[in-house]
Amino acid sequence: MPTFEYAPAPESRAVVDIADSYRLWIGGEWVDGRGTPFAVLNPATGEELSTVAEASEADIDAAVAAARTAYTRVWSRMSGTERGKYLFRIARIMQERSRELAVLETLDNGKPIKETRDFDVPTAAAHFFYHAGWADKLGYAGLGSDPRPHGVVGQIIPWNFPLLMLAWKIAPALACGNTVVLKPAETTPLSALLFAEICEQAELPPGVVNIVTGAGPTGQAIVDHPGIDKIAFTGSTAVGRMIARSIAGTGKKATLELGGKAANIVFDDAALDQAVEGIVGGIFFNQGQVCCAGSRLLIQENIHDDLVRRLKRRLETLRLGDPLDKNTDIGAINSAKQLERITELTEAGVAEGAERWDTGCPLPKNGFWFRPTLFTGVSQSHRIAQEEIFGPVLSVLTFRTPGEAVAKANNTPYGLSAGVWTEKGSRILWMADQLRAGVVWANTFNQFDPTSPFGGYKESGYGREGGLHGLAAYLKEGSVA
């Protein structure tokens, strides 16, 4: 019997130039950081890509000062129409340089090129286009006739969608008239530094966007800086808590988009083949390193065996390997630290008595890799059903009635997203009403659009990003007309 081998189809890395070292981008200038420069790795190979400056407290001070000057002298005085032009220009340049951005993001993050090419970069550009349109229409956003920006916004973003999270943060902030100091994650700063180049190319006024690199202490310096009016953070619940504590009583505003442990609920009348696709996309998209990942699969007990069999068969067709190969479905885990966390939690799952299954596919020798993994026989009390694994690991539980499905789905400290699979429209509406999650997807999963607000309940954070609701996070209510 012949087999259909797919020959390697790698995207060329020559489309992007990575410098040996990067500095901070403050006030429209590239400046040396005063901290200790650190190496950035390609997680798929473990090789060093570049060295990046670390911003110290003094550097953050300079960045906030540059942002303040830009806010006072230029950006807050500029008409919305003019701000919109800059955002449109940035969006277009992102599209023009999309291949470069996609390759860089894949090298830095480890995610497959088909995701950066077809999802991360186009969706990031879409966020700039969408918010560019809002810039001159803020008086119609339901926040009074003349809503005002906060001023200088400190933004701290995670490593799972580096460029897209940057877009989620910068596009609405700028559209609303704020200036920003943004810190990308220490493992994935390169696309943000390329974005700084795009801002230069768009001739964005100096200081409107400042990119500072570093790890936790750099982030803390942003949070603590008295010149910051608002913090926008996406990342872990633990760090989100620290931020909330730090800014308590300071008058700083905050939007926190934190962890999740989403339930993906499949009823026995669901379109099963598409549910399988949705489950796979829900947990294995971006190697499961997604805050809204459908990491808990709740299957109606009467179809459990059939669905798990279909799921395993589908997982065996996933192609794990070189993230730059256009046929790769599963890329690398972002860092050694994250791989360690995934490994620890899956070991806990085995120790607690859940049944582990993985595809058994070969893993590359170097870099950080984890096979798509499935746990069956999982109980609510298992750690793998409670804690966010943030990796390609799916915990399968069962339920008998809609009420039980809701109770199990809501029985978590998180509340970011959920999925419902059923062909019955009335049940979708009832479930959406009952589930305590910021986003409920019906017969789909992991769909994102700039026009749709995103955010969580409970320990998944507060505030919304995207859509009309997302604008409220970057505006103060103005006078009512």
Place this chain on the structure above:
Amino acid sequence: MSTSTQTDLTGRARDILGVSRLTNRALTGWLHGLPGVDQVGCEARAAGLRTRSIKADSKRWAIDLAISMIDLTTLEGADTVGKVRGLCTRALVPDPSDLTTPRPAAVCVYGDMVATAKETLGDSGIRVAAVATAFPSGRASLKVKLADTREAVAAGADEIDMVIDRGAFLAGDYLTVFDQIVAVKGACERPDGTSARLKVIMETGELVTYDNVRRASWLSMLAGGDFIKTSTGKISPAATLPVTLIMLEAVRDWRDVYGEMIGVKPAGGIRTSKDAISFLVSVNEVAGEDWLDNQWFRFGASSLLNDLILQRQRMTLGVYSGADYIADDAPSAY
């Protein structure tokens, strides 16, 4: 002999459905009990399969496989003995500039051209498929459909491409559709006890919804179809990738449950090598590699062969040739 086929298939259907008498109600319950298809999800999956990038050796392999899976087709009122002979000659030597080029699986013609095709193809191993049962509309009495089929088989057809009664299907009269397929299957038998392979054309463009495509696929398999086929080529849309995906899932699930392999034939609208390769990727990833053989997967096409050969020449020579370097025995007359 058709009576025994009828008895066997009806008996098997009763067993599969778990009923003592095969009624329309029993068929309806069974077909409507199949899981639904979510249109958006199905089309998204098909679009995902299209993004596979097949290069170098795998492309070369896929092109040759695709050529070997073609049912080279001419189904026109204007077909003549000359045209059919030309098409058959083309099937025998698809690329005179490269005799290593594989031959298509079959030549597909109207029933009255079977003898001509058979004569030209001789013992080459290339099969002759005939459309029958008042193709393409199927709007004739069963008696006429069976006579049409028997004549084609008697003339030497190796394979029969029948159409289902879409009107009956859409009206919910599944039993009529079942009975007709079973009857045509009976008419495919030869005096020596062997049978022409039966391809059941569902004309998915007229069934419209994916739920209907799934139900029609299962009904056709239950009634003894050896192949399920998308379209006549006379209705648009013809063979789309999402429709073919549903059919591939159907044959995969059928084998899982009943242990029997059924073939799939998308027909109409597949014109480029890139398209054909996307279909092969889907076969590979949805039904599985067992179906990557012209016994189990076919393309109903006329112009696809030209593009496959163009791509094959490019891969061999390293440069693009052009239409003038493709010997075409069946160009459009218009």
